[in-house]
Amino acid sequence: xxxxxxxxxxxxxxxxxxxxxxxxxxxxxxxxxxxxxxxxxxxxxxxxxxxxxxxxxxxxxxxxxxxxxxxxxxxxxxxxxxxxxxxxxxxxxxxxxxxxxxxxxxxxxxxxxxxxxxxxxxxxxxxxxxxxxxxxxxxxxxxxxxxxxxxxxxxxxxxxxxxxxxxxxxxxxxxxxxx
Amino acid sequence: xxxxxxxxxxxxxxxxxxxxxxxxxxxxxxxxxxxxxxxxxxxxxxxxxxxxxxxxxxxxxxxxxxxxxxxxxxxxxxxxxxxxxxxxxxxxxxxxxxxxxxxxxxxxxxxxxxxxxxxxxxxxxxxxxxxxxxxxxxxxxxxxxxxxxxxxxxxxxxxxxxxxxxxxxxxxxxxxxxxxxxx
Numbered sequence: 444x445x446x447x448x449x450x451x452x453x454x455x456x457x458x459x460x461x462x463x464x465x466x467x468x469x470x471x472x473x474x475x476x477x478x479x480x481x482x483x484x485x486x487x488x489x490x491x492x493x494x495x496x497x498x499x500x501x502x503x504x505x506x507x508x509x510x511x512x513x514x515x516x517x518x519x520x521x522x523x524x525x526x527x528x529x530x531x532x533x534x535x536x537x538x539x540x541x542x543x544x545x546x547x548x549x550x551x552x553x554x555x556x557x558x559x560x561x562x563x564x565x566x567x568x569x570x571x572x573x574x575x576x577x578x579x580x581x582x583x584x585x586x587x588x589x590x591x592x593x594x595x596x597x598x599x600x601x602x603x604x605x606x607x608x609x610x611x612x613x614x615x616x617x618x619x620x621x622x
Numbered sequence: 623x624x625x626x627x628x629x630x631x632x633x634x635x636x637x638x639x640x641x642x643x644x645x646x647x648x649x650x651x652x653x654x655x656x657x658x659x660x661x662x663x664x665x666x667x668x669x670x671x672x673x674x675x676x677x678x679x680x681x682x683x684x685x686x687x688x689x690x691x692x693x694x695x696x697x698x699x700x701x702x703x704x705x706x707x708x709x710x711x712x713x714x715x716x717x718x719x720x721x722x723x724x725x726x727x728x729x730x731x732x733x734x735x736x737x738x739x740x741x742x743x744x745x746x747x748x749x750x751x752x753x754x755x756x757x758x759x760x761x762x763x764x765x766x767x768x769x770x771x772x773x774x775x776x777x778x779x780x781x782x783x784x785x786x787x788x789x790x791x792x793x794x795x796x797x798x799x800x801x802x803x804x805x
Contacts (some may be wrong), residue, residue, distance in 0.1 A: 468645070507677075519694055521695050527768040531761055535754050
């Protein structure tokens with residue numbers, strides 16, 4: 444038995460209001476989840492990067508330490524080498540000065556250069572030439588100068604000149620000149 | 623007065639409340655703390671990255687300094703690493719002397735990472751100038767050599783016989799190896 448002349452409309456649980464509500468909340472929840480996952484991924488990346496930074500930093504630290512010790516060693520090498528080069532140059536100047544010091548009239552037969560002294564063997568025409576032309580400049584350089592003579596075959600004099608620098612006096616002279 | 627709410631509306635209201643509570647709880651209990659954590663980690667990361675850049679710059683500066691030092695002192699570094707070779711020394715410096723004999727002594731001393739041993743030299747020169755040239759050449763030779771006292775010059779007819787000791791410096795391989803192992 445029919446009570447109505449129209450066909451009944453289908454009733455759905457998803458009414459217009461519920462659809463609107465669900466759409467709104469779906470969008471909201473999706474946005475919240477997307478934001479959450481974005482934060483999780485970014486955060487994970489930051490933590491990963493920080494771990495990488497820590498490893499790189501350790502590497503850099505160890506590299507810096509190695510390079511610093513290498514630099515120190517090269518500086519040490521350079522310092523020693525420069526000291527040796529200077530010593531050789533000073534030695535060359537000392538020998539040049541020594542040979543320049545000997546006048547034409549005096550002939551050297553032997554020269555011994557010591558750490559703190561100089562021993563010269565040679566021939567001089569007479570004592571005066573030796574005293575004025577060789578001993579005088581030697582006295583100005585060395586603190587102690589000893590000379591001995593003995594006759595040579597041609598009437599000249601053979602001499603042995605022993606000269607020493609006293610280390611203590613040299614040091615005190617250096618201090619005095621610095622003042 | 624009686625308020626009549628339809629069943630439909632009750633469903634709607636309960637769903638609305640449930641979803642609203644869920645959104646609020648999720649936001650306040652999960653999303654906001656995570657955001658806070660993210661922000662802190664970002665600040666920390668930026669700080670670490672800045673620190674790393676500073677370290678990297680410092681590292682580059684040191685590396686640059688080391689390279690410059692190595693380039694400037696290449697001769698000295700190589701000279702310290704080169705083992706003394708009598709034949710080569712004689713060959714290189716023979717032209718300064720009329721005759722040159724080098725004999726290695728066993729007097730070795732170790733000092734502060736360096737080892738040095740003495741070499742005895744006897745030679746003949748025609749004039750002191752040759753000896754000066756030799757002293758200049760020693761500073762440019764393949765080894766680090768110091769000419770030591772005593773130096774003897776003795777006239778022998780037209781020639782001058784000279785004898786002197788040289789100190790050859792090298793690296794103390796044992797100490798340096800130990801140092802590297804310890805590092």
